[in-house]
Amino acid sequence: GLNSPFGWDYILGDEGSGYEIGIKALRALMRAYDGRGESTLLSKTVLEDLNIKNISELIKWAYSDYFLKVRVAAIAKTVCKTAEMGDKISKKILKEEADEAIISVKTVVDKLCLADKEFDLVFVGNVFMCEKYFKSVLMRKLKSKFTKINFKSLTKKPVEGAIKLALENL
Template sequence: MSDDGAPLVIAVDGGGSKTDAVALELDGTVVAEARGTTSSPHVIGMRASADLVSALIARLLEQTGPRPIAATNLYLSGLDLPSEIAEFRARIAGTAWAAASVDNDLFALLRAGTDETDAVAVVCGTGINCVGVRSDGRTIRYPSLGTISGDWGGGWHLGERALWYAARAVDGRGAETMLARAVPAAFELGSVQDVIEALHFGRIPNSDLARLSPTVFACAREGDPIAASLIDEQAEEIATLAVTTLRRLELLDRPVPVVLGGGVIGGRDERLLGTIGRLLAEQAPAARMELVTAAPILGAALLALESAGAGAASLEAARRTLEERPAAVVQ
């Protein structure tokens, strides 16, 4: 650290599988880092989420020693509703970072991909979500609560659908597919029935269905038509979210960046990205895709520095350092 008395900014990005935290000085120098498991309150509950984030920040401050905090920005998957953000704020009340800027992790992804004030971001990792912003302050958000809020996509949904097709192929209700062999192999089990029973009796956590996402992509690349149809369905859903958000913001006719990130997108599958690109070209020809391959902690750090009034040179210094952190790849 360059100055034991210099103020810090703290940034946290929490996704469906991991949570990253960094402390930076106002010149953009990264002085401490910490990583934990998922902090999504949808997965671990709101109390555990706040406790995990607070523990990560405490680990940062152990590394830096006592320092004034100029800004704290926290972006977490699972903070989708205003009531969830309010509850999280209540959980961190009394801490040194109680006044933190708190929001969904999509805003970190958005800032990692662009600083334009008219923009859309879609994340497709363990789950799927989208946000759009407009220079006049309008924001489009989605509840992102899964099937009950109209969502489909991400590693978990791909895995669930892969098992559905595999089960039907085995018992004769559906067409043959490579997934019937690949799904049990992914769990090192002998049959689809073994997978079904392991999930039913809790030997495999339901959340582990996301582990099947790489299997779907691998089978699609090997020519399996059912796996390929799942990749196409995923691409269509990503494009639908982006185009719908552009339409709702009245930005369909403008050259707006559509920032794409998350572990499923980060695998850079040619079929997935090609289909997304084709659909965007057909339905929102002025938009342009921006792929984010850096970890979203980059965007969280840039937002924290901006909150503290840091200048362009500081932002660039942080970007140079944090761009080296690759995003997690689900598939």
């Protein structure tokens, strides 16, 4: 069976992903812009990194063909950079999504009865390049729950693993 409580893609649920971080950043900067939310450096850094001059252009971008999942996910890198600049909202977004990823991992660990066993957790995706405010938070909290967990970073493309598994099962 499928042991994944997350990764259903951006419509049904993509918690802990670069896309979710990007969407939260866009929403936070819009809330800051219209006065419903706190001011945030994201208002500057996201526009700069998207090469967009103002909110009107951002709105056009959001409703154009350029608004692709991969482009929204790329905003996670900006959120990480902005968190490192001390931005409270960026740090909050990263903490929330790290917590979501932890819930997902815990769900799989519980389903597979791995809590007291040694197991590997492989980090896949650019969001794990955000060391200080995402990856290290995730690792610290998971290690406190599952003392025998081993953390690995993906060294090959996922398709290579799929091909290897397919060949082994011929």
